[in-house]
Amino acid sequence: MDAQQRPAAPATVPAPGTAPAPVSVSVIGLGNLGQALAGAFLAAGHPTTVWNRTAAKADALVARGAVRADSPAEAVASAELVVVAVLDQDSARDLLVSAAPALPGRTVVNLTTATPGPARELAAVVEEYGADYLVGAVYAVPRTIGTDDAFVLYSGTEAAYGKFRPALEPLGAGTFVGADPGLASVHDVAILSGMYGLFSGFFQAMALARTEGIKAVDLTGHLNRWLTGVQAALPEFAAEIDAGAYETETSSLEMNASGLRNILTATESQGLGTELIAPLQRLFEDQVAQGHGRHSLARAVESLTKEGPESRS
Numbered sequence: 001m002d003a004q005q006r007p008a009a010p011a012t013v014p015a016p017g018t019a020p021a022p023v024s025v026s027v028i029g030l031g032n033l034g035q036a037l038a039g040a041f042l043a044a045g046h047p048t049t050v051w052n053r054t055a056a057k058a059d060a061l062v063a064r065g066a067v068r069a070d071s072p073a074e075a076v077a078s079a080e081l082v083v084v085a086v087l088d089q090d091s092a093r094d095l096l097v098s099a100a101p102a103l104p105g106r107t108v109v110n111l112t113t114a115t116p117g118p119a120r121e122l123a124a125v126v127e128e129y130g131a132d133y134l135v136g137a138v139y140a141v142p143r144t145i146g147t148d149d150a151f152v153l154y155s156g157t158e159a160a161y162g163k164f165r166p167a168l169e170p171l172g173a174g175t176f177v178g179a180d181p182g183l184a185s186v187h188d189v190a191i192l193s194g195m196y197g198l199f200s201g202f203f204q205a206m207a208l209a210r211t212e213g214i215k216a217v218d219l220t221g222h223l224n225r226w227l228t229g230v231q232a233a234l235p236e237f238a239a240e241i242d243a244g245a246y247e248t249e250t251s252s253l254e255m256n257a258s259g260l261r262n263i264l265t266a267t268e269s270q271g272l273g274t275e276l277i278a279p280l281q282r283l284f285e286d287q288v289a290q291g292h293g294r295h296s297l298a299r300a301v302e303s304l305t306k307e308g309p310e311s312r313s
């Protein structure tokens with residue numbers, strides 16, 4: 001069938017208290033994530049069409065009831081809700097542009113990882129072709145898609161999110177973070193920065209422990225226990241950062257700068273590199289040098305920001 005002539009089944013609004021009505025879904029991109037997404041839609045009872053550059057990756061899904069599309073345009077034409085999960089934004093853009101004639105009236109949800117600028121650019125391109133557009137940042141690995149551990153942040157066309165939210169829920173709990181399509185990507189970059197900061201501390205800890213023959217698995221038990229408590233302090237730091245008010249009686253910059261200096265000294269004396277922790281020390285020292293030593297260590301964020309807290313409302 002000509003892809004452009006194929007009608008998409010309409011989404012219907014479920015009655016309160018009933019299971020979401022089936023929505024026709026296409027998944028474009030069947031890598032590790034896309035396969036899990038398509039599997040979750042199938043498991044939830046949504047008629048699911050799939051397309052992948054390497055066609056054989058669709059075989060197992062087709063065996064479970066998915067319909068194979070022969071092109072991205074056919075996949076777009078086959079469904080009201082089009083989910084894209086490919087390697088990068090350039091690939092997503094090429095695929096969606098190749099399907100442009102089929103885009104009017106569709107809702108595209110692009111779960112491909114992006115940075116905010118390209119996310120906004122692709123949103124404008126897709127909307128220009130007549131489709132609603134949502135950017136999604138997925139917090140899951142393929143095996144946790146559809147479990148309580150998975151969540152997805154969406155930004156873009158709010159009405160489209162409202163309409164398709166029930167159909168998207170089987171992927172993971174969704175939250176809409178704003179109409180600017182770049183916002184999901186901004187959240188993603190920020191949240192993953194936090195994750196990589198955690199990893200850098202973890203690598204430093206493991207390298208240090210190993211110099212004295214302490215097993216990584218043994219130290220990690222203690223580390224996780226301590227981090228659980230530390231994590232509980234983050235909302236308090238966040239409130240200080242939002243308010244630009246850093247008075248504290250708990251954990252001053254001066255005290256933390258001194259603590260980190262000790263760690264740097266110990267790290268060097270164990271013959272290890274300090275490249276992961278020295279930059280944080282520089283932020284603390286910078287704030288202390290500016291006279292903020294008795295303020296909360298959350299104030300270190302101001303040394304990463306060009307304008308000071310006073311300039312922000």
Ligand SMILES: NC(=O)c1ccc[n+]([C@@H]2O[C@H](COP(=O)([O-])OP(=O)(O)OC[C@H]3O[C@@H](n4cnc5c(N)ncnc54)[C@H](OP(=O)(O)O)[C@@H]3O)[C@@H](O)[C@H]2O)c1
Binds near residue numbers: 029033052057140
């Ligand atoms: N995996 C995760 O845990 C996870 C979690 C959150 C977000 N994400 C994001 O989701 C996206 C997909 O991740 P993944 O884990 O599924 O990656 P993956 O397993 O490496 O799969 C990449 C997919 O992109 C397709 N692709 C690559 N270049 C293409 C091109 N030029 N044209 C058409 N298709 C192309 C591949 O097709 P072929 O099969 O033909 O190579 C494959 O379907 C990425 O942006 C990733 O950052 C992944």
